[in-house]
Amino acid sequence: MHREERAISCHNLALNAWQSLCQFRGSMTTADATHQPVLDLTQISRPVAHELKLVEEWLTTNLIDESPFVGELLSQLFASGGKRIRPLITLLGSAASLSDPAVDKAHSKLARVHIILAVLTELIHSASLVHDDVIDAASTRRGKETVNRRFSDKMAVLLGDLLFAQASICLSRIMNPVVVGVYGQVLGDLCSGEISQMRQHFSLKVDFDAYIQKSIGKTASLIAAGAHCGAILNARPDSEIKALKDYGINVGICFQIVDDLLDITSSTAKTGKPVGSDLRGGVITAPALYILEREDDMAKELSELIRTRQVENDEGLARAVAIIKAGGGITKTEALAKEYGDKAQAALSVFADSDAKKSLIDVIQYVLTRVS
Ligand code: FPP
């Protein structure tokens, strides 16, 4: 079978899964969700639970490759969890911007194209993480050994590329040139976000604008693409498309700020990653920037720990973390994340109330309060 035929057969498998699962639509109960905590992802996902299940099915069973070794690697990668926050936001953005059936019946229901959009958003995310672990020389992700650690950097680069290729096939099946352009831009943004982060390694310059810009590039751009491309496919007016893009950018910045916070405040057991790895690797994020801008003794001590690379050692890192905590770096970073969360919520004001809109708002709360 030729490469292109294989790709199509893989997508046909996914289409079959979509069609068969569609037959069970409506048969799912929500009773199990009532036993969950007030704000958890299962509950937030409820308006798009069925579609999210199809996305999961696609990622865990339909990403086949003719090499059993690669196929196994792909299934292990997607079976190892992940919050699936990007597909969730993609589906919720698509659902919040559906047309009124009385006005435009063709765009009044979630369709296969929205599932593919959500799948491709997660594929790009996963590919970028596989590459990111090479850049960061990371040994664990989601509590599991990274591909670079288990095999080699070369293998991880190629597996990441393979995932980008799978995402391109999805993109071609959406058949919308505007969406192709948005995701093309996202790939560039991911790279330039990482490049600017790399150029700021161990930098003591307090530049919040540069920090936010690189967070948009490496994280918010992809989340924003997922959030607003459904509205493009739904042929919605520019005001709605822009609102969802603004939502995605702001919730994405908020997500990255909280990620940077968790690097200091969380535990390996919760995040599946070593604590303090940003600082150890010279990535100076908001909690440290708030200390460095103080220009007092705390700022001087933290600067020295970074300048002399003592943060690369356990003792120096522990001291840096203690300074950040004592100097209010955590509280200020929480407030910064909340600012972007508020902007994300404000962007949704153009939409009438709906379950999907409520869940988009709940996603912000989830992002702000998540512990892993
Ligand atoms: C994780 O950040 C990394 C990202 C969000 C994006 C990484 C992007 C690339 C490596 C470029 C991708 C390449 C192409 C070809 C588009 P983090 O290190 O802050 O988070 P972590 O703690 O989960 O590792």
Ligand code: MG
């Ligand atoms: Mg990383």
